């Protein structure tokens with residue numbers, strides 16, 4: 381029996397934050413025990429907005445090291461860098477030629493990001509979801525664990541596979557591509573900004589105080605939590621639409637302390653902010669400490685990281701080439717000699 385397959389990735393733009401960890405990476409760590417798991421650093425996605433060439437390669441390595449530090453185990457999963465497996469770009473082109481332009485124009489993330497880019501919107505930014513579809517479809521992924529914000533991109537990947545490739549170039553009995561399912565867990569799927577409980581924690585928020593990164597030292601974590609937005613009401617609770625910051629901070633505490641939502645709600649029901657914030661800061665520092673320790677060790681041993689990434693790339697390449705060949709052939713290209 382082959383195990384069901386998982387594929388996911390995070391962009392190496394800016395430091396990974398609690399949202400990336402709790403919404404995505406943490407779920408990968410569980411899945412690698414039961415699934416054939418591929419996780420990549422999506423550096424080709426990182427250049428869809430203006431980027432610093434001096435930092436790209438280093439950021440990709442740091443991100444890969446963070447995957448491992450968060451618990452991805454190279455003996456149980458494949459970790460690789462997207463741009464090193466050229467099949468991603470090739471399949472993206474094939475998919476581009478069958479994807480309607482208006483499917484891309486209605487993507488929420490494109491609309492949001494293109495507003496921020498002003499006059500400088502690249503074709504790559506529009507095409508971002510097709511590259512993401514290629515990432516997923518190349519691995520015949522059954523499951524794609526992501527945060528809530530990626531739901532629409534997952535739908536698009538499914539539509540491309542089903543309607544644009546399988547329906548046109550395959551048959552019911554012999555689909556060309558596997559149609560993937562998203563895996564969006566409730567808890568942690570939408571970690572909100574520390575400075576605005578109504579917008580999500582994001583790498584691109586210009587205010588650093590809005591997010592806690594996985595490599596923030598304890599004093600920075602303490603400071604950010606101390607300054608986090610709250611409301612004048614005493615006592616913490618879940619689900620009050622007028623208190624989004626409270627819901628978010630209590631949710632973080634429930635996950636990071638490990639005590640769970642019910643116990644957290646009970647423990648903090650009467651608590652003032654002066655008591656709660658140090659508690660949350662302590663839980664955050666304690667949860668991140670082992671990740672930071674492991675990350676330091678990995679970054680100090682570049683040869684080991686090289687070894688992990690090149691074996692990940694080899695495994696990825698084998699699967700990806702196979703799928704690419706299948707799509708090429710279905711679309712009418714001759715086999716490569």
Ligand code: AMP
Pocket residue numbers: 389390391392398399400401402403404525526527528529530568569570571572580581582583
């Ligand atoms: P990105 O930072 O856009 O590369 O996102 C990488 C992964 O982290 C994706 O699976 C996102 O859905 C997830 N993610 C990003 N921001 C958040 C957030 N604030 N809460 C939960 N998940 C998130």
Ligand code: TRP
Pocket residue numbers: 387388389390391422425511512515516524525526530533
């Ligand atoms: N678009 C995703 C994000 O920003 C990153 C990503 C690229 C991805 N390719 C992927 C996630 C494939 C899952 C699977 O979060």
